[in-house]
Amino acid sequence: xxxxxxxxxxxxxxxxxxxxxxxxxxxxxxxxxxxxxxxxxxxxxxxxxxxxxxxxxxxxxxxxxxxxxxxxxxxxxxxxxxxxxxxxxxxxxxxxxxxxxxxxxxxxxxxxxxxxxxxxxxxxxxxxxxxxxxxxxxxxxxxxxxxxxxxx
DNA sequence: GCCAACGTTGGC
DNA sequence: GCCAACGTTGGC
Numbered sequence: 674x675x676x677x678x679x680x681x682x683x684x685x686x687x688x689x690x691x692x693x694x695x696x697x698x699x700x701x702x703x704x705x706x707x708x709x710x711x712x713x714x715x716x717x718x719x720x721x722x723x724x725x726x727x728x729x730x731x732x733x734x735x736x737x738x739x740x741x742x743x744x745x746x747x748x749x750x751x752x753x754x755x756x757x758x759x760x761x762x763x764x765x766x767x768x769x770x771x772x773x774x775x776x777x778x779x780x781x782x783x784x785x786x787x788x789x790x791x792x793x794x795x796x797x798x799x800x801x802x803x804x805x806x807x808x809x810x811x812x813x814x815x816x817x818x819x820x821x822x823x824x825x
Numbered sequence: 826g827c828c829a830a831c832g833t834t835g836g837c
Numbered sequence: 838g839c840c841a842a843c844g845t846t847g848g849c
Contacts, residue, residue, distance in 0.1 A: 680847090706832080729847055786848080804830040806846045827849085834843080 675721045676812035677712070677741075678800055679775065680728040688725055688736040688780050697777035698742055702750045703758050704772060709809040714745045714771040716811075723775055724812060724820065726800070727783075734785035735820065743774035781824040794819050 679701065681687070691699055704710055723739040747768035750758035763769040789795050799810035812820075 682847095708832095733848070806831060808846090829848100830846085832843105832845080834841100836841095837839085 675716065675718065676724070676814065676817040677717065677721060678724040678726050678735075678798075678810050678812050679739075680726045680800075680808045682729045683727045683736075684730065687727065688777075691725065691737070691739070691775075691777045692780055694777075698774050700743075700748070701772045701775050702748050704748070704808060705758065705760075705770065706808060709807055710771055712809045712811070713773045717741045717745065717773050719743065722778075722812075722817060724817075725775075728808075732783060732785055734783045734787075734789065735781070735824070736783055737780045738778040738821075738824075739775045740778050741773050742776035745771040745773050748772040784820065784823055788823070789820075792819065792823070 686699065691697060701713065704713065719741055721741040723741060724735050725737040725739050727733055727736045747765070748758070748770040750756050751760040751763040751768060751770045752765065753759055758770075760769055786801075789798070790801060795801065795816055798812065798816055799805055799807065
């Protein structure tokens with residue numbers, strides 16, 4: 674079983690949106706980075722644990738836990754001609770962007786980026802590394818354990 | 826608004 | 838295939 678951290682801008686889709694979503698599940702649409710896509714397409718399995726992270730907002734940090742709840746399938750937004758995620762080079766026969774469904778496990782207190790930075794055992798987390806911008810990153814088992822403890 | 830860091834694009 | 842220019846991310 675693997676652990677992941679997935680970033681979302683709360684102005685676009687927040688943990689509260691996930692709480693209110695149908696089946697408390699959302700297709701993780703809009704990823705347009707190959708490495709992040711490959712994680713979803715090649716490595717994620719149903720039941721993998723996910724940290725739901727709020728980025729580009731006044732208080733960035735972990736806002737909840739979730740689970741991978743589907744296999745990878747084509748991101749429908751790549752075919753929406755008028756949408757912001759349209760990709761002219763993608764076709765239904767040869768889709769370029771894949772996603773998984775993410776289901777809420779629990780909304781938690783906000784574990785802020787500042788607090789994460791203060792925890793020694795989290796210092797190797799990918800998200801805390803200088804210049805890291807990847808929207809989906811693997812989390813190590815010990816990091817997951819530490820974070821779950823901090824979330825209470 | 827600034828800017829560091831990184832990914833992508835496109836000319837050659 | 839190289840690499841400069843450009844665009845984006847995302848914290849501050």
